[in-house]
Amino acid sequence: MNYQINASSVSNQDAEIHIKSSRIDFGTTPETADTLPNPAELFLGSFSACMLKNVERFSKMMNFSYTKATVHVQAARLEHPPRMENIHYDLKIYSTDEKLNVDLLKKNIEKHGTIYNTVKLSCAITGTIKTL
Secondary structure, rough: OOOOOOEEEEOOOOEEEEEEOOOEEOOOOHHHHHOOOOOOHHHHHHHHHHHHHHHHHHHHOOOOOOOOEEEEEEEEEEOOOOOEEEEEEEEEEEOOOOOOOHHHHHHHHHHHHHHHHOOOOOOEEEEEEEEE
């Protein structure tokens, strides 16, 4: 599989990413630092999206049902050289299905997640999965 996106910015204004029929605004100026996502937050958003996509994918393969899933991701940014380190996630799956094997789901997400595995090559990832 191959992927492509387009992004653009205008001097002294913010920027946007174009993916298929979606447009995602992001901040590049100090004026929107508190209102628009920055590149580091978009990176963590991609990591989160990978996890949630795999919850959906594995719910079919592992034959369990859930009503929703949420993930909270935290990361530390180091300065020299600038990079992300120590990503931690808390994934919550709202399900009462006894067929949901949380340990196997975690193993599958960690083994088959494209973004997860890409990130794992450059920094430590820890996390938990809980059912509610």
